[in-house]
Amino acid sequence: MAQLRVTSKALPEHNRQHNRSLLLQTLLHDGPMSRADLARESGLTRVTVSDLVNDLASEGLINELGTRTGAHVGKPAKLIGLNENAYHVVSLDLSPDDRFVGAIIAIDGKIVHRAEVPLENATGEAALRKALDLAGDLVKRTTARLLGIGVGTPGIVDSEGVVLAAPNLDWRGLDLAAAFRTEFSVPVHVGNDANGAALAVRTFQESGSSFMLVAIEHGVGAGLIIGDMLIEGIHSTAGEIGHLVVDENGERCACGRRGCLEQAIAVPHLRDRIRDAGADKRDAVLADAGHSLGLALAPIIAALGLDDLVLAGPQDLLEGPFVDAALDTVRARILTTVGDGPTVRIARDSDDLVLLGTAVFVLSAELGVS
Missing domain, CATH: 3.30.420.40 (ATPase, nucleotide binding domain)
Known part of the structure; x- marks a missing residue:
């Protein structure tokens, strides 16, 4: 597992690098703020923050942005921001x-x-x-x-x-x-x-601390984040769902087996089937592909207790019949005890x-x- 965000101040046994990362991360996600703001947000002392800010400024990683405007009690605070082009x-x-x-x-x-x-x-x-x-x-x-x-x-x-x-x-x-x-x-x-x-969804888009992203392009793979940890697996194979068999009588896959999920939903195969089926059967082809994804994901979602599934790929393929069929298939195959079960959404800016x-x-x- 790989930890993503630094979320708390360093304990005595930790090091200065941890606190530097904490300040940089705070500025990245929360925007410009004063030294006092940084101290409150990070839990570090003002002296520590001031010392680290001086170091980061000398390296060009942060900039002084002038004084805060607006109505505030006392002397206007000087704002510090991330130098995005450092x-x-x-x-x-x-x-x-x-x-x-x-x-x-x-x-x-x-x-x-x-x-x-x-x-x-x-x-x-x-x-x-x-x-x-x-x-x-x-x-x-x-x-x-x-x-x-x-x-x-x-x-x-x-x-x-x-x-x-x-x-x-x-x-x-x-x-x-x-x-x-x-x-x-x-x-x-x-x-x-x-x-x-x-990681991109976790860092640059709104997300919870646990979700699974399924990327559908040349191949099919999943990225799994649980409790702000990227799960990679002992042999770096976590998320390798593209070669789960969903149809034992399906087409031959590049891996040598038949009926892998990749054959059912990867972009080149899916576009080929749509072209061969004709425009009037496009929705049926997409729904069938979404059903295959749902078959593969249902046991994973049930085992991990996930309620947030994110799809990334060409929107013209994923929106509508594909995502609807995937969600219906998952919900039909898992026990939902709270609400309506998992949600399936398409990531912004998938490209x-x-x-x-x-x-x-x-x-x-x-x-x-x-």
């Missing part, structure tokens, strides 16, 4: 079925520049080269200090950034992090694309979630902020 992060999203997408992202989550390269069915070394070249173009375009490179990839990714298996890209045992470090000599953080999308999530990989590792 660093840039280069983020890559390798999950779409037809392209690799990249962006330069400021530390407050604003996208400064976007770029993409067509995948053109590249796999193996050819796909790796496309990803490296895309990152290289973005690195040249950065206008601030580069904090690091974040990469969100489909497949099983271990804690060292090795892609253990990504069948659609024909990557097995690929040390993706090492390949990027060799090329660019900067910190590199690689993770599963769905985990990245879940940017993996990019923002891979930025969180870097922000968390290098600044302790998420």
Whole structure:
């Protein structure tokens, strides 16, 4: 499990870095405030806050923004804010079925520049080269200090950034992090694309402390956050739902088995079936796919007691019959003792979630902020 947010002051056995992260995180999520405000929000003493603020200002991570306006008792307080352009992060999203997408992202989550390269069915070394070249173009375009490179990839990714298996890209045992470090000599953080999308929702959108995000693109994966912890599993396989079998007589999957969830709902397969069925049967195809997702998710939701499911992917496919069928299938198969059972919603700005999530990989590792 990976802890996301720093939420309390450091105990004596903790270190100064924890408190720095706490202040940065407070400014990221709550906006500019005075030193006194920071002390109240963080639980740190004013002396500690003042000392840390001076350090962070000297590093260019925060700015003095002038005095607070409006009616307040006493001397107007000086506001402090996060310097969003203190660093840039280069983020890559390798999950779409037809392209690799990249962006330069400021530390407050604003996208400064976007770029993409067509995948053109590249796999193996050819796909790796496309990803490296895309990152290289973005690195040249950065206008601030580069904090690091974040990469969100489909497949099983271990804690060292090795892609253990990504069948659609024909990557097995690929040390993706090492390949990027060799090329660019900067910190590199690689993770599963769905985990990245879940982190983006947790960090930059409104969410509870526990939810599951299902990312539907070239493949299908889930990011699971329970009690503000990203659940990755002992073998980094938590959330690998794309190869759950939902139809034993279904189509052959890239993994070698038949009827995997990925075959039923991944974007390229779903668009092919809609095209073959014709416009008048589009809703039926989407409802059937949503039903398959519901079959796969119902036991997971029941086992974990989840009540918030977030879908990320093309809205033209997910809205309407797909999400309705998924929700109906889940509710028909689990015991609901409170309310109407789980909710299913579609994430905002799905196209940017993996990019923002891979930025969180870097922000968390290098600044302790998420």
